[in-house]
Amino acid sequence: xxxxxxxxxxxxxxxxxxxxxxxxxxxxxxxxxxxxxxxxxxxxxxxxxxxxxxxxxxxxxxxxxxxxxxxxxxxxxxxxxxxxxxxxxxxxxxxxxxxxxxxxxxxxxxxxxxxxxxxxxxxxxxxxxxxxxxxxxxxxxxxxxxxxxxxxxxxxxxxxxxxxxxxxxxxxxxxxxxxxxxxxxxxxxxxxxxxxxxxxxxxxxxxxxxxxxxxxxxxxxxxxxxxxxxxxxxxxxxxxxxxxxxxxxxxxxxxxxxxxxxxxxxxxxxxxxxxxxxxxxxxxxxx
Amino acid sequence: xxxxxxxxxxxxxxxxxxxxxxxxxxxxxxxxxxxxxxxxxxxxxxxxxxxxxxxxxxxxxxxxxxxxxxxxxxxxxxxxxxxxxxxxxxxxxxxxxxxxxxxxxxxxxxxxxxxxxxxxxxxxxxxxxxxxxxxxxxxxxxxxxxxxxxxxxxxxxxxxxxxxxxxxxxxxxxxxxxxxxxxxxxxxxxxxxxxxxxxxxxxxxxxxxxxxxxxxxxxxxxxxxxxxxxxxxxxxxxxxxxxxxxxxxxxxxxxxxxxxxxxxxxxxxxxxxxxxxxxxxxxxxxxxxxxxxxxxxxxxxxxxxxxxxxxxxxxxxxxxxxxxxxxxxxxxxxxxxxxxxxxxxxxxxxxxxxxxxxxxxxxxxxxxxxxxxxxxxxxxxxxxxxxxxxxxxxxxxxx
Numbered sequence: 001x002x003x004x005x006x007x008x009x010x011x012x013x014x015x016x017x018x019x020x021x022x023x024x025x026x027x028x029x030x031x032x033x034x035x036x037x038x039x040x041x042x043x044x045x046x047x048x049x050x051x052x053x054x055x056x057x058x059x060x061x062x063x064x065x066x067x068x069x070x071x072x073x074x075x076x077x078x079x080x081x082x083x084x085x086x087x088x089x090x091x092x093x094x095x096x097x098x099x100x101x102x103x104x105x106x107x108x109x110x111x112x113x114x115x116x117x118x119x120x121x122x123x124x125x126x127x128x129x130x131x132x133x134x135x136x137x138x139x140x141x142x143x144x145x146x147x148x149x150x151x152x153x154x155x156x157x158x159x160x161x162x163x164x165x166x167x168x169x170x171x172x173x174x175x176x177x178x179x180x181x182x183x184x185x186x187x188x189x190x191x192x193x194x195x196x197x198x199x200x201x202x203x204x205x206x207x208x209x210x211x212x213x214x215x216x217x218x219x220x221x222x223x224x225x226x227x228x229x230x231x232x233x234x235x236x237x238x239x240x241x242x243x244x245x246x247x248x249x250x251x252x253x254x255x256x257x258x259x260x261x262x263x264x265x266x267x268x269x270x271x272x273x274x275x276x277x278x279x280x281x282x283x284x285x286x287x
Numbered sequence: 288x289x290x291x292x293x294x295x296x297x298x299x300x301x302x303x304x305x306x307x308x309x310x311x312x313x314x315x316x317x318x319x320x321x322x323x324x325x326x327x328x329x330x331x332x333x334x335x336x337x338x339x340x341x342x343x344x345x346x347x348x349x350x351x352x353x354x355x356x357x358x359x360x361x362x363x364x365x366x367x368x369x370x371x372x373x374x375x376x377x378x379x380x381x382x383x384x385x386x387x388x389x390x391x392x393x394x395x396x397x398x399x400x401x402x403x404x405x406x407x408x409x410x411x412x413x414x415x416x417x418x419x420x421x422x423x424x425x426x427x428x429x430x431x432x433x434x435x436x437x438x439x440x441x442x443x444x445x446x447x448x449x450x451x452x453x454x455x456x457x458x459x460x461x462x463x464x465x466x467x468x469x470x471x472x473x474x475x476x477x478x479x480x481x482x483x484x485x486x487x488x489x490x491x492x493x494x495x496x497x498x499x500x501x502x503x504x505x506x507x508x509x510x511x512x513x514x515x516x517x518x519x520x521x522x523x524x525x526x527x528x529x530x531x532x533x534x535x536x537x538x539x540x541x542x543x544x545x546x547x548x549x550x551x552x553x554x555x556x557x558x559x560x561x562x563x564x565x566x567x568x569x570x571x572x573x574x575x576x577x578x579x580x581x582x583x584x585x586x587x588x589x590x591x592x593x594x595x596x597x598x599x600x601x602x603x604x605x606x607x608x609x610x611x612x613x614x615x616x617x618x619x620x621x622x623x624x625x626x627x628x629x630x631x632x633x634x635x636x637x638x639x640x641x642x643x644x645x646x647x648x649x650x651x652x653x654x655x656x657x658x659x660x661x662x663x664x665x666x667x668x669x670x671x672x673x674x675x676x677x678x679x680x681x682x683x684x685x686x
Contacts, residue, residue: 012596018666033669034629036590036609036618040668057668061592061609065666138617170617 005096011066027126028116041112063102070094071109138170218273242277290602292648297639303492309536313529338535345538347475359466359487360390362500366462366483373507378430385624413575414443436468440621441574442581455480470541493537497530553579562653580640585631589663597659608635
């Protein structure tokens with residue numbers, strides 16, 4: 001069974017904005033029955049050009065349905081320019097994260113949104129791929145889709161590309177092409193940070209105070225916001241060498257997923273931004 | 288969770304309470320090493336011998352033809368690699384099917400990389416082998432043929448007796464993975480010229496981590512785990528005594544009630560099958576001639592993982608051949624080999640029963656499944672084609 005967050009399961013069980021609507025302003029369709037997941041997204045604008053209604057229909061697994069639901073919540077009330085900026089990572093973050101192999105569900109949501117906006121603004125067909133240079137024939141994934149996912153998510157391997165776009169997950173004939181795209185993006189970046197690539201880790205030895213500061217910053221920037229959305233919070237209690245003692249507050253403390261959140265989210269982030277050796281433990285409950 | 292209904296017995300089974308009881312003394316009381324000279328070791332020889340006899344009885348084999356292993360995958364690997372090694376590369380062609388369990392399939396593909404010529408036989412829409420194609424595939428250069436007795440995903444049964452004779456006539460070593468068949472179908476090695484046959488403990492209510500390989504007397508086999516004299520020199524390593532005793536007990540229980548229990552299971556399965564077909568429009572059965580306990584059914588327009596998650600909410604455990612449940616992107620290799628369209632394969636659910644299921648379990652599934660299908664179809668874009676337009680461009684995914 002996948003490690004879905006409670007929020008993902010909640011959106012799977014009670015998806016928001018399911019259905020269709022009369023006379024939508026924009027419609028986007030991605031995926032297909034044969035590919036194993038598909039999403040149709042429609043929206044209607046108010047007189048100020050903001051999204052006043054949005055509906056979706058999704059065929060797919062639990063995380064595909066939850067990602068679609070999350071997407072509708074994220075774009076409701078936004079202008080099309082704002083909506084265009086929604087990234088697949090925001091969809092995943094909204095759900096408290098998705099298993100790595102399920103990231104393509106969030107990408108599908110974003111692609112349907114872009115297709116729907118183009119359908120409204122440029123009159124392209126709802127299912128029109130903005131670009132037609134298909135790299136992965138098994139799943140119908142274009143060069144631009146792959147490149148976009150690589151850039152926005154800082155992907156570096158074929159496996160990651162497959163997790164995010166499905167490309168390369170079938171016959172494997174396109175693996176060379178994907179490698180070329182990865183190489184090209186890396187060369188273009190040429191030392192310059194790829195958009196969402198994490199800042200390079202501090203390799204030099206830190207004092208405990210420096211380390212605590214960096215941990216605090218990371219908690220503040222990377223972890224708190226998504227926990228707070230779920231009505232939870234986290235506090236740094238102590239640091240013992242590389243062992244970070246934290247306390248989970250609010251709904252998180254009662255949540256049976258707390259352990260999952262700790263190791264998969266908090267520890268992963270702290271390892272990413274502070275040090276590879278970080279271990280996170282929860283403060284023992286006072287009895 | 289409202290109920291606790293386990294319908295995933297082709298994945299693994301509950302260890303029978305009688306099996307647990309039989310194993311009990313072998314942890315803290317009779318923990319000796321059977322190879323030891325002293326009394327601790329001496330007490331272990333007889334229970335292992337008894338277990339070997341019980342497993343042999345289930346398979347219609349002689350006790351000395353039973354090699355205890357660490358499970359089904361080990362048995363398959365030992366049979367396959369051990370045989371080609373024993374033939375010392377004199378014959379360079381190996382044959383299997385496209386629907387084997389990965390323990391067989393990947394072992395064959397591994398040999399292919401080492402230079403063996405591999406033929407993988409196709410199956411038809413019902414999951415059946417083309418026997419003419421099989422005959423044609425067997426050549427004077429063929430070293431080994433491996434065909435499973437029954438398929439784990441669909442339950443489809445292959446004609447092992449006929450295939451065994453084809454192999455024997457041609458002097459080809461024949462192995463069958465009977466992990467799913469043991470305990471569910473009568474198996475009699477004294478009547479059918481199979482050379483090697485794999486079983487796994489945890490598929491028939493023994494614990495995980497123990498299995499057996501039947502090796503017909505006279506079959507040449509090079510051990511794959513070496514460094515000990517155990518199991519007639521075919522598998523080194525101190526015996527998993529509790530596991531072996533458990534497997535013996537489970538084999539005894541399976542044999543004692545094989546007809547009666549399987550009829551009961553078959554009745555429940557048929558009730559589930561007919562009930563689902565009747566209550567869920569747009570459902571299709573995958574595979575025709577099947578094990579009594581297995582039902583593989585596809586629901587149109589909805590996806591397997593979503594179905595499983597919703598069944599799980601009702602305390603019902605099943606599995607799916609959908610891409611999403613496996614972590615791969617393509618649906619089950621078995622359903623694809625059968626030519627089941629991707630569109631149906633993604634919506635496939637496997638229900639596999641055991642002697643521990645009751646009519647109430649089946650009724651619960653029949654009660655909740657129509658609602659689940661309806662709910663997911665409400666969400667699915669493919670069922671409400673109100674505008675009469677077909678969905679997008681034809682998919683790139685081949686079907």
